[in-house]
Amino acid sequence: MHExxxxxxxxxxxxxxxxxxxxxASKVRVSVGEMTDVLPEYLHKYYPQAVKGTILEGSELExxxxxxxxxxxxxxxxxxxxxxxxxxxxxxxDGNGKVVAGRDVVLEQIEISDEH
Ligand SMILES: [Zn+2]
Numbered sequence: 392m393h394e395x396x397x398x399x400x401x402x403x404x405x406x407x408x409x410x411x412x413x414x415x416a417s418k419v420r421v422s423v424g425e426m427t428d429v430l431p432e433y434l435h436k437y438y439p440q441a442v443k444g445t446i447l448e449g450s451e452l453e454x455x456x457x458x459x460x461x462x463x464x465x466x467x468x469x470x471x472x473x474x475x476x477x478x479x480x481x482x483x484x485d486g487n488g489k490v491v492a493g494r495d496v497v498l499e500q501i502e503i504s505d506e507h
Contacts (some may be wrong), residue, residue, distance in 0.1 A: 393481035459493030
């Protein structure tokens with residue numbers, strides 16, 4: 392399961408981001424790109440194991456799905472590649488787009504509670 396490696400990575404990023412914080416993390420929000428094939432249910436499943444014994448233990452994980460976005464190499468417009476447009480730019484038909492969103496799991500936000 393490649394989900395575990397994503398969990399380990401964003402958990403480490405979050406721990407790193409929290410090392411100067413006084414409070415305790417109450418919620419961790421991540422976005423999951425459509426292209427990653429990551430199933431949110433696995434993130435939720437592995438999260439408690441990954442944060443056990445860390446500053447994140449007991450925090451809630453929130454997962455948001457993000458669709459793939461591509462910037463067209465031909466005309467510069469942004470589009471969502473899908474079967475309907477044959478994964479090509481709907482404006483000019485170009486296929487050399489640059490993926491700008493939706494191909495990674497990204498740590499978006501950490502909510503801190505002041506309770507000690
Ligand atoms: Zn185009």
